[in-house]
Amino acid sequence: MAFEYFIGNRYLITRKKQTFISLITFLSTAGVAVGVMVMIVVIAVMSGAESELRSRMLGITAHAVILRHGGEFTNYSQTLQKLRQTPDVTAATPYIFTQVMLRSASAVTGVVLRGIDPATAGTVIRSLDRKALDALNHTGQSGKAVPGIVLGKELANLLGVAPGKRVSLIIPGGGIAKLPTVRQFQVVDTFESGLYEFDKGMAYATLSDVQRILQVQDAVSGIEIRVNDIYRAGEISQRAAESLGHEYWGQDWMRMNRNIFSALKLQKTVMFIILALIVLVAAFNIASTLIMMVMGKTGDIAILKAMGATDRSIRKIFVYKGMAIGTVGTLLGTIGGFILSGVLKRYHFIELPKDVYFFTTLPVSLEFLDVIVIVLSTLAVCYVSTLYPARRAARYNPVEAFRYG
Template identity: 45%
Template sequence: MAAFEWFVSLRYLRAKRKQKFISLITIISILGVAVGVLALIVVLSVYTGFTEGLRDQIIGVNAHALVQRFGTAITDTEAVTAAIEAVPGVEATTPYMYGQALISSATQSTGVVLRGIDAASAMRVLSIGEKMVAGQLTDLDKPAEVPAIVLGRDMARQIQVGVGDRVRLISPNGPLSPMGVLPKIRTCVVVGLFETGMFEYDSTMGYINLDTARSLTDLRRGVHGIEVRVRDIDQADRTAAAIQQALGHGYAVRDWMQLNRNLFAALKLEKIGIFIALDLIILVAALNIISALIMMVMEKNRDIAILKSMGATTRAIMRIFFYQGMVIGLAGTVLGVAGGLGLCGLLKRYKIIELPSNVYPMSTMPIKVVPLDVTVIAVSAILITLFATLYPSWKASRVRPAEALSYE
C-alpha cells in the first residue's frame, strides 16, 4: 500500500499544463525552506565563530582559572602551586600581582592597569607572549639597572613611547606621612609592545615583573593570586571545582566562565533570538506549503473521490498528501544544508569579507560550523514543514466521493 501512496504523491508533484501555478507555488515553497535553512546555518556559524574568537581573545590575555585567598595575599606560593598542579586537568600555573598606577612619558600621561608576572611561567599559562609585536615577554625578567615594562600598542601610541623609551609609574600605595600619603614612583624602560586586537586590553594594560610590582605596592612577600591553565577549557568549571576541593576553605577559585558570565550569557541569549527570528523564514515557507497542498486538494477532488471509490482508505489519502509535503520539506532542507555548508566553506577558505581591526578582535569574518547546530536546524525545518502538511492532508481525507462526483 505504501508504494501506491508514494506513486500517487510523486505523480501529483509533477504538474500538468493546467496546474503550472500549483507547481510554481511548490517550487517557491521548496526555495523558501532552502533559503531559511541556508540563512540559519550561515548566520549561526558566523555567530559561533565570532563568539569563539572573542572567547579565545579573552582567555589568551587571562588564564582559564584564577585562584585567590580571601582577604589576604597568598604567601606560601610554592605549596599552593604544588597543590594546584596535582589536580587532574591542570596543565600549568603562574603567580601574578595586580595594581593600578599613573604612567607618564615626557609628553603624555594616563592610567594603567599593571600586572606583575613571572615571565617564564606566564608563557606556559597565557598567550600574551604570542601577541608581542616588538620585543619579548621574557625581557621582563632580564637583570637590568632600570626595571622593564611591556605595554599595549594602543597605550604606547597614546603616551607616545616605543621600545627603549623610559616611562614613570606613580602608585598611590605609598607610606603615610604628616603631609598625607606619599606616592611610590618607579622609572621603567619599555622593552616590548603587545597587541591582542582588543582595545580594552591594548590601551589600558602593562606587564612588569613581580619584584617591580612589589616595589609599587604594600605587599612585601607572596602574590595576589595564581593563574591556572587547564587541559580542556570547556571543562574549566569542573577543574576549578576540583582545585577548590583540593585547597579547602579560605580560597576562591573562579574559572573563565564565571569571570565573563554576563558577556557570554548575553551572547548565548542573542544566538537563541537569532535562531527564533530566522526560523520565521521557514515558517513562511511552511505557510506556502499549506496553500499549495490545499489548492492541490481542491484541484484533485475528483481524483480523490475516484481513489476512495476504488478502495483507498482515509489514511491512505492522508498519507498521499503528507508524503507530498514531506518531499517538499526534505528537498528544501537538503538544498539549504548543502548551500549553507558550501557558502560557509567558501567564506572560511577565501576570507572574502574583511572586518575593521580597530572595531573587531578578528580581521576576517569568522566561521565555525557546529554539527549540532546544523542538525537542530535541519530537524526543526523538517518538523515545521511536516506539521504544515497535517491540515491539508486531513482536508483531503474528508472528501466524500458522492459529493465530489455528483457534479461530474
Template identity: 45%
Template structure:
C-alpha cells in the first residue's frame, strides 16, 4: 500500500469539526468488535479450564481403562493382570469390586456405592490414597475399616473410629428367604477427591473385606489400569480383549464419560457461535460507517479520481480504513479478554456450588491457539465487511461526484 493511500485512509478516520456522527459510529463499531472478541476469549478460557479441570479430576479418581467380565463376577483376575503386563502402554493394574449398598449409622441410612480396592495397588492407578484428609489409608489393609467421602461423613455425622454397617443388594438364600448380606466396620479414613459424586456417595474398603461381604471368595468385578498414553486407551483395550477373548471386555475413560465430554464440547461450540454473532453485528456497523463515509467523502473521492487515482487506489483506501478499525477493536478485545481471564484465574471471586459443577470456583485456562483463532477470525470478518463499501467508493464516477 502506497504512502498516499495510507495518508488518506488515516486522514478520513480523524473526526472533523461538526462531523461527530461518523466518529461516534466508528467508535461504536470498534467497541462492538472489542466486546465480542473479549467476551469470546474470556468465555472460551473458562470453558477450556472447566473441561481440563474436569478431565484431570475424572482421570485422577477413575482408571484409564477397566477390563470387566460379561459373567458379572471375574473369578480369575490374575489372568487379566498377566495379560495386561504383556500389552504395551499399560503402566499399572489393580483389581476392584464395585456394588450398590446401604450405609447404616446412628443418624440414619443412605444408599452408597461400595468399592473394594487393593490398598497396596490402588495408589498406582488412581489418586484415592492421596486424597485422604483424615485418618490413614493403611487402616484398610488391617481389615474391618472403611474410608468415606468428606461430604458423606459430614452428612452422616461420621468421625474416625465411628461404627458403621454396610448392607449389600446381594443376599444369601436361606429357608426364611433372601437375607441381605451385611458387615460391621469402623471409619478408618475420610477422603476428599474434589468430585462431589465420589465424596458424597463412595465408601472404600479392602478388596478382601468386600469379598467377604459379598461372599465372592477370590472373585472381583474387574481390573482397572493406568496407561502411559490416555488417548490410546481404546486401542490398548482392543488389543487386551483380543488377547483375553470371551467373556472379557474393556471400557476406556472416554467411553465411560462420553456424554459428559460431548455435552461440554457442544456447549463450547455453541458459545463460540453465539459470541461470534456479536463480532458479526459489529462488522455490520463497520459497513454502515464506511458507507456513510463514502457518501460524505463523495466530492473528495471525485477530486482524487480526477487527479489520477485509480479505482484500485480508492478501494484500498477504504479497505485500509476498515482494517484499522478491525485491528484496533481486535487488539482492545484481546487485551480485555486476557485481562478478565487472568483476573478470574488469580482471584477466584466467582463461587460455584460443587454439587452441580464439580468445582468451587471458575477454572480458567488460556490457550494461545484459541486466542489467535479468535483474533484472526475477527480480523477476517471485519476485512470482509469492508469489501462492499470500499468497492462502492472505487466505482464512483468522478464527474457525478464533483
C-alpha cells in the first residue's frame, strides 16, 4: 500500500479531540447517501411511469397508422395485402372511428366509437382479449338486429350497464335531413386498458356495423399496423406509406403521443437536476471537512514535505479521504435506493387517484444506465469538491509550519 493511502486511512479515523470534524465527516457521508438514494428512487419511478405508460399506450393503440390525404379511403383490401407484405410489418387491420353519444337508462356521455375487424384486430390491439373479439365477431356474423358493442370498464360503470344490457348510440346529424341517428347496441363485453381516459371514453364495434350506421359503405379511416421494432415505427410506417403512393402517409405512436412522453422526459431531467443539489450540498460538506482537516494537519504536512513528500503525494492524501467519504456515501445510497425501490415495487402502499394520474400505484423500473449515471455523477461531484482543499494542502509551505508551529 502506498504511503498516501496509509496516511489517508489514518486520517479517516479521527482522534477524540477532533470529534467535530468526525461529525461533519459523518454528515457528509450521510448527505451523499441520502442524495443518491432519493435520486435512484425518483428516477426509478419516472422511468417506471414512462415504461408503464408506453406499454399501456401500445396496448390500446397500434404501433403506427397509415392514413390517406383527404380523409377516408375505399378499396382498402389491396392496401391491406401490400402492407402485410411490407418488410418489418408484422400485422395490419383496418379501422374506422367517429364521435358518438351513448345513452343508458341512468346516464348519457360522449365517447369515441371505433369500428374494427374482429378477425384481425387482435394482432394489433392487445387491450382487447379473445373473448371480447369473439363476442363481437359472433354478433357480426349472426346478423342479429341488435349489433354488439364492447365498452371500456369505466364507461360501463358510468352508464350503469353490464354485458347483456342495451345502450342507445346517438350520432348527431348523421341521418337524413341532418337528424340524429339513434341505434340500439347490446353490450357484449368490457375491456380495461389501465388508462382511465381510454377506459372511460372508448367503445368498440364491428367495422361493418359502424360503416352501416355512418353510411360510408366500404370506406375506412385508416389502417393500423404492428411492427417488429417499436422504436423504428416512424421509419417503417413512412416507408410503408411511400410504397403505397404519394396520397398515403404514416404516423407512429411516438408522434401521436409526443406531448405526453416529452413531458415525462422533461420531468425526469428536471427532477435529476433538482435532486443533484442534495449531493452538491453534501459535496460542500466534504470540502469544508477537508479544509478544516488541512488547517489542523499543518504540522503533519510540514513533516511529510520535510521527509521528501511531493505536492502530488499531499494532494493524493486529501483527495483519497474525500473520495473515500463520497464512495462510502454513494455505496450506501445505492443500496438504500435499491431496497426502497424494491419495497415500492412489491408493496403498493401509495395509491394515486386514477382520474388524475395514469396509474393507481407508483410504477417502479430500475434501469442500469440510470443507476450508472447517478453513481458516476455523484463521484464526479465528490471528486471536484476535494480539489481545492487538496491543492491548498499541497501548496502549504513547511517552513511556516515549523516557524509558527
